[in-house]
Amino acid sequence: MEESILLVGCGNMGSALVRGLCRDHWHKKFRFLLYDAVEEKSAQLAQELKLESVKDMEGISPHFLILAVKPKDVEVAFKIVNKFPQAIILSVVAGVNIHSLTQLFAHGGKIVRLMPNLCVEVGEGVVPISFSDALHSTEKEEILFLLSSLGWVLEVEERYLDYFTVLSGSGPALVALFIEGMMDAGVEMGIPWETSFKVALQTVLGTASLLKDKELHPAYFKNLVASPGGITIAGVRALKRHGFEGIVMEGFREAYKRLVG
Numbered sequence: 001m002e003e004s005i006l007l008v009g010c011g012n013m014g015s016a017l018v019r020g021l022c023r024d025h026w027h028k029k030f031r032f033l034l035y036d037a038v039e040e041k042s043a044q045l046a047q048e049l050k051l052e053s054v055k056d057m058e059g060i061s062p063h064f065l066i067l068a069v070k071p072k073d074v075e076v077a078f079k080i081v082n083k084f085p086q087a088i089i090l091s092v093v094a095g096v097n098i099h100s101l102t103q104l105f106a107h108g109g110k111i112v113r114l115m116p117n118l119c120v121e122v123g124e125g126v127v128p129i130s131f132s133d134a135l136h137s138t139e140k141e142e143i144l145f146l147l148s149s150l151g152w153v154l155e156v157e158e159r160y161l162d163y164f165t166v167l168s169g170s171g172p173a174l175v176a177l178f179i180e181g182m183m184d185a186g187v188e189m190g191i192p193w194e195t196s197f198k199v200a201l202q203t204v205l206g207t208a209s210l211l212k213d214k215e216l217h218p219a220y221f222k223n224l225v226a227s228p229g230g231i232t233i234a235g236v237r238a239l240k241r242h243g244f245e246g247i248v249m250e251g252f253r254e255a256y257k258r259l260v261g
């Protein structure tokens, strides 16, 4: 019988995960079943990706269950999760640890925590992951292979997941803010915003690709671009004068403070 993956919670992250997996054709290997408290959401996503939306859980027995609800909704969602004692639970819920999830899971359970970011939708996510002791090595390998379609998967000790929640989970929003600022700068100079947006995007993409490919330190790369007495170093000075790196660090620090309370 074809194995299935049940998604509980078809919001931003749940949708991004399923889109990313289907982009790499996992829907040809697994039967994807989509469930959301708001039926229209699962129905809409199912229609978009040609998958199945489910209302009741009769007759289904998922191999994997992806839990993608907000932390406040976890306890209620476990009324669904607990119907599937055999399932391996993949939780993306921020701040709810494996111990708490295991307590909620009536069946002891195989629990996996991951902290992806929305870039998984295009296969360019960061996916830190921690496994509960209940998982066998073959199950871990199967999961790592599945998730490798979503981007860079790295197994970490669970205590580090909160750091990644902020750095790679929230990170794309802060990067988007930089892109917006760069786009606005182009518009201010007189470049049409559509062009300026594309220039900002491609510049960030190209910089990231080059640093990644050549394993360059950002400070070293900055020195390659900025010639002595040139225009780039004037821009660098202006950003440094306003404490740019410190401001970026402050953004992540505030996000972390909010996460850990």
Ligand SMILES: NC(=O)c1ccc[n+]([C@@H]2O[C@H](COP(=O)([O-])OP(=O)(O)OC[C@H]3O[C@@H](n4cnc5c(N)ncnc54)[C@H](OP(=O)(O)O)[C@@H]3O)[C@@H](O)[C@H]2O)c1
Binding pocket: 008, 009, 010, 011, 012, 013, 014, 035, 036, 037, 038, 041, 068, 069, 070, 071, 073, 076, 077, 078, 080, 092, 093, 094, 095, 115, 116, 117, 118, 169, 170
């Ligand atoms: N967004 C990110 O970038 C990101 C990154 C890393 C981790 N996460 C984690 O991913 C989880 C989901 O975040 P999100 O941004 O995707 O939130 P979201 O857009 O609000 O999606 C959650 C979905 O789950 C539904 N839901 C609530 N209770 C449910 C239940 N009992 N059964 C089934 N569905 C239920 C919600 O419906 P309602 O709208 O009616 O509540 C909503 O459609 C969170 O725990 C978050 O910490 C998100």
